[in-house]
Amino acid sequence: MKAQTPMHEIDRDDIQGLLRSGYGHHTEACFLLLRIKDREAARAWLAAAPVTSAAMVERPVGTDASIQPEPLPETVLQLALSSAGLRALGIADDVIEGFAEEFVSGMDGDANRARRLGDVGASAPERWQWGAGQRVPHVLVLLYALPGHLDPWRRTIEQQCMAGFDTLACLQTADSLDREPFGFRDGISQPKIDWERQRPARDDAQLAYSNLSCLGEFVLGYPNEYGGYTDRPLLDAQRDTQATLPRAEDAPDQADLGRNGSYLVLRQLQQDVRGFWTFLDGAAGGDTDQRERFAAAMVGRTLQGVPLVAATKASDAAASSADLNAFTYQSDPQGLRCPLGAHIRRANPRNADLPAGTRGIISRLIRTLGFDEEALQQDLVASTRFHRLLRRGRKYGAATLAESLAGPPGAPVGLHFICLGANLARQFEFVQDAWLTGTKFDGLTAESDPQLGTRIPAPDGTPTDGYSIPQPDGSDRRITGLPRFVTVLGGGYFFLPGIRALRYLAAAH
Numbered sequence: 001m002k003a004q005t006p007m008h009e010i011d012r013d014d015i016q017g018l019l020r021s022g023y024g025h026h027t028e029a030c031f032l033l034l035r036i037k038d039r040e041a042a043r044a045w046l047a048a049a050p051v052t053s054a055a056m057v058e059r060p061v062g063t064d065a066s067i068q069p070e071p072l073p074e075t076v077l078q079l080a081l082s083s084a085g086l087r088a089l090g091i092a093d094d095v096i097e098g099f100a101e102e103f104v105s106g107m108d109g110d111a112n113r114a115r116r117l118g119d120v121g122a123s124a125p126e127r128w129q130w131g132a133g134q135r136v137p138h139v140l141v142l143l144y145a146l147p148g149h150l151d152p153w154r155r156t157i158e159q160q161c162m163a164g165f166d167t168l169a170c171l172q173t174a175d176s177l178d179r180e181p182f183g184f185r186d187g188i189s190q191p192k193i194d195w196e197r198q199r200p201a202r203d204d205a206q207l208a209y210s211n212l213s214c215l216g217e218f219v220l221g222y223p224n225e226y227g228g229y230t231d232r233p234l235l236d237a238q239r240d241t242q243a244t245l246p247r248a249e250d251a252p253d254q255a256d257l258g259r260n261g262s263y264l265v266l267r268q269l270q271q272d273v274r275g276f277w278t279f280l281d282g283a284a285g286g287d288t289d290q291r292e293r294f295a296a297a298m299v300g301r302t303l304q305g306v307p308l309v310a311a312t313k314a315s316d317a318a319a320s321s322a323d324l325n326a327f328t329y330q331s332d333p334q335g336l337r338c339p340l341g342a343h344i345r346r347a348n349p350r351n352a353d354l355p356a357g358t359r360g361i362i363s364r365l366i367r368t369l370g371f372d373e374e375a376l377q378q379d380l381v382a383s384t385r386f387h388r389l390l391r392r393g394r395k396y397g398a399a400t401l402a403e404s405l406a407g408p409p410g411a412p413v414g415l416h417f418i419c420l421g422a423n424l425a426r427q428f429e430f431v432q433d434a435w436l437t438g439t440k441f442d443g444l445t446a447e448s449d450p451q452l453g454t455r456i457p458a459p460d461g462t463p464t465d466g467y468s469i470p471q472p473d474g475s476d477r478r479i480t481g482l483p484r485f486v487t488v489l490g491g492g493y494f495f496l497p498g499i500r501a502l503r504y505l506a507a508a509h
């Protein structure tokens with residue numbers, strides 16, 4: 001019998017490395033979408049698959065020169081399963097039903113979900129290349145490698161998988177990681193996860209925005225920002241007689257199938273790079289500086305990643321991610337520096353629980369009860385800490401913006417968007433639906449995310465294809481007629497299990 005992990009300890013050998021690292025050194029990557037064709041062969045492979053753990057990719061913290069870090073593994077494998085995959089493996093229905101409803105029904109699960117996520121028109125699941133109907137992957141294998149090592153690694157894994165799986169698709173990625181296809185520096189802002197578990201679970205005194213998130217926001221089986229444990233399948237101990245699974249912190253007599261796992265969202269987002277820049281060129285009347293200013297206003301950062309709201313100089317573009325990320329929107333309530341609807345402002349409004357205001361009990365009461373009209377508006381986007389995403393996407397297609405613009409029209413270019421979170425509804429779906437796709441945000445109406453919007457008019461006919469850039473005189477500069485720049489080509493929800501949970505699933509009958 002394996003020793004149980006004490007409550008307060010985190011078993012880094014059990015957690016997949018993707019929760020700890022974006023594998024920035026592993027510039028080569030591809031993602032295999034597999035369907036199970038032979039259950040026993042699939043189980044046998046999953047039982048021994050060479051999954052990379054957090055412990056294998058962690059770097060020592062601090063400056064002790066005597067500590068020599070272990071060399072990074074040349075190759076990395078991460079593994080996730082869809083609910084269709086769990087069914088195909090023969091996992092009992094009541095166990096599957098212990099997972100989140102969104103995961104169980106799947107990203108393509110119902111028309112209502114598709115509408116909320118903006119998966120309509122050209123992005124509708126019935127038009128996807130993969131992710132709907134018979135093209136829902138059962139298993140997602142993420143392969144990463146240091147430069148020059150991916151091809152043999154991929155061949156090895158494909159060889160191993162041949163007996164148990166059919167390959168639905170192999171999603172290729174571009175090797176250059178710092179810029180996304182429209183040309184903006186990417187990968188700057190990420191939540192900082194409280195791996196040391198020092199943040200109090202449920203911090204009612206947290207009134208200012210903080211980038212630190214409770215472990216349980218991203219890893220199942222630990223307290224989240226509400227101080228509770230996110231629901232996940234907890235099993236009677238008799239269903240785990242080998243004690244393969246860790247026991248639940250909040251229910252120690254139960255085996256925790258979720259612990260050390262997370263949910264993974266994958267969406268293939270095709271970007272019309274030429275369309276984006278051609279449109280902005282037209283809106284700017286051919287003025288290239290103005291075109292770049294419009295582009296930055298849509299994202300909330302310059303192409304070099306400098307946040308529009310911060311008093312950072314353009315020459316600070318070489319600054320570290322931490323420097324480029326040290327700001328909130330408190331000093332720019334009208335959106336005069338960074339428009340209210342800019343992509344990064346929608347995706348993470350950087351508000352705390354209560355709208356900003358002067359200190360003092362009366363002021364706090366007024367704000368809490370919502371008597372202050374301005375505060376009410378801010379309330380719509382408050383409590384960012386419950387809606388953070390750990391982004392792990394990779395771009396595909398041309399390596400640079402110049403190559404994209406020179407390439408043939410319609411060439412495959414875009415983002416394999418990946419994010420991790422312990423609660424699909426409260427994190428990915430909320431951000432995608434309420435903040436990015438929603439046409440009412442922070443006092444704005446009739447527009448959605450300037451990069452991601454579907455541009456399909458609201459049910460009452462209101463157009464959604466505008467973009468407002470607030471001006472100092474109180475008016476808005478409106479850009480209208482935005483076309484669709486991003487189309488969804490596929491997507492799915494997956495469970496990224498703890499490694500013990502993976503072995504359990506491979507053996508469970």
Ligand code: HEM
Nearest residue numbers: 180184185186187188189269344347348389415431432486
């Ligand atoms: C093709 C589609 C997309 C493009 C081109 C894109 C581009 C960008 C860029 C350039 C940044 C700024 C760099 C940074 O802060 O790291 C950013 C930040 C971000 N994006 Fe996206 N993005 C896309 C899709 C999405 C989607 C689908 C979501 C969520 C559902 C999302 C959520 C975020 C978040 C949370 C941030 C960080 C905001 C912050 O903390 O300030 N993005 N994105």
